[in-house]
Amino acid sequence: MSVGLGENYDLILDPVVSAHVAYSGMIEGWFRPCKLADFCTDAGLDYAAARDIVNGDAKMIGEEIARNCTIFEAALRAAGADQNFGPPVSAVDWPGPAKVSVFIWIMSRIQRLARYFR
Secondary structure, three states: OOOOOOOOHHHHHOHHHHHHHHHHHHHHOOOEOEOHHHHEEOOEEOHHHHHHHOOOOHHHHHHHHHHHHHHHHHHHHHOOOOOOOOOOOOOOOOOOOOOOOHHHHHHHHHHHHHHHOO
16 A cells, blocks of 8 residues: 655654554564564564564663563453464555645645755
């Protein structure tokens, strides 16, 4: 699915688009030379190391992330979400962003033009 991020970078601010980019990017390895499946073992997901998927700073903050993920996973399991938490087989086909109003479209074009005159 194409939403035109190359023509309008502000679309990444749309929650649906940003969720799609974050999710698919982690599954497919768009951000760094690793993806979520690289950190999934029979023992489960290595949360601390998986921090490298996007930010590459697992050595600095990985343990804190792992602690928070473990707490969140326990809460999900306690709420009945006890299915497999491993990575999905493929990316989700998220719906595109809502139609942009004519005003917003015109303003985005003006902002793009203004960048050339800075």
